[in-house]
Amino acid sequence: MTKQYTDKEKAPLGNIEEWEDDLKVRYPKPKAEQAKSKEDYRNYHDSERVDTVREFYRLNHHYQTYDFVTQKQQDYLKFDKKEMPFWEAIDYLNTLVDDSDPDINLDQLQHLLQTSEAIRADGHPDWFVLTGFIHDMGKVLCLFGEPQWAVVGDTFPVGCRHSDKIVYPEFFEKNPDFSDERFNTQYGIYEPNTGLENVKMSWGHDEYLFHMVKDYLPEPALYMIRYHSFYAQHREGAYDHLLNDHDKEMFKWVDKFNPYDLYSKVSVPPDAKALRPYYEDLVAKYLPATLKF
Ligand SMILES: [Fe+2]
Numbered sequence: 001m002t003k004q005y006t007d008k009e010k011a012p013l014g015n016i017e018e019w020e021d022d023l024k025v026r027y028p029k030p031k032a033e034q035a036k037s038k039e040d041y042r043n044y045h046d047s048e049r050v051d052t053v054r055e056f057y058r059l060n061h062h063y064q065t066y067d068f069v070t071q072k073q074q075d076y077l078k079f080d081k082k083e084m085p086f087w088e089a090i091d092y093l094n095t096l097v098d099d100s101d102p103d104i105n106l107d108q109l110q111h112l113l114q115t116s117e118a119i120r121a122d123g124h125p126d127w128f129v130l131t132g133f134i135h136d137m138g139k140v141l142c143l144f145g146e147p148q149w150a151v152v153g154d155t156f157p158v159g160c161r162h163s164d165k166i167v168y169p170e171f172f173e174k175n176p177d178f179s180d181e182r183f184n185t186q187y188g189i190y191e192p193n194t195g196l197e198n199v200k201m202s203w204g205h206d207e208y209l210f211h212m213v214k215d216y217l218p219e220p221a222l223y224m225i226r227y228h229s230f231y232a233q234h235r236e237g238a239y240d241h242l243l244n245d246h247d248k249e250m251f252k253w254v255d256k257f258n259p260y261d262l263y264s265k266v267s268v269p270p271d272a273k274a275l276r277p278y279y280e281d282l283v284a285k286y287l288p289a290t291l292k293f
Pocket residue numbers: 135136205228229
């Protein structure tokens with residue numbers, strides 16, 4: 001039976017952007033570049049937000065078990081819930097963040113466009129630009145009533161011991177897998193360097209979107225989409241013992257992508273209307289007109 005969560009358990013954050021704001025505190029832009037961009041991190045430090053983010057991770061680390069992920073995969077990877085034109089999904093994403101919050105001056109479309117435009121400005125191939133543009137589309141999981149901690153948050157492998165390099169590692173003690181001897185050794189159910197293809201990740205927008213688009217984009221794009229929230233690996237190298245050589249090669253792309261995701265915020269927001277024709281063509285080049293959710 002599916003567990004029912006209270007509203008408080010489902011939505012510990014004021015909105016799901018607070019997770020990404022917190023990431024910028026944890027992984028601030030290197031000093032030299034900060035000076036250039038004059039980015040203001042002041043907003044991210046207020047203590048109320050620290051508390052909600054902490055509660056968010058408490059729930060995430062408590063409930064994201066091997067069985068929980070298996071259940072979500074069975075439920076969502078059939079893609080039998082809804083068919084939506086691509087641009088309708090984008091419009092939906094934009095309703096996720098409450099723009100009455102004065103701290104939030106960026107809607108989802110703006111975040112996607114700032115990411116993709118920064119990639120485009122650096123002269124990367126068009127599929128990389130497209131990756132920036134769609135990378136957070138998996139957040140449509142909110143449409144189906146998923147708790148925030150099953151949509152966003154740092155992702156991590158399930159089925160083996162949780163690394164202490166994952167943010168708030170102490171919260172894993174309440175996770176049933178923590179005391180399950182199938183899962184609580186360094187390798188758990190996996191072989192050394194088995195390759196991430198064989199590793200189940202905690203459930204969220206990354207894994208969901210990966211499966212949605214895996215037939216349409218080149219492999220580096222798929223790695224960027226699937227592992228962009230796997231901070232314990234791409235920032236901390238905490239799971240080198242599960243990656244194979246091919247993963248390590250592909251993670252160069254994940255590393256390349258991350259700064260565009262975290263630090264591409266610009267003071268003059270991109271003109272969504274003017275950019276729309278370019279992105280319509282780009283989306284049409286790679287993706288079907290209607291996506292299955
Ligand atoms: Fe994301």
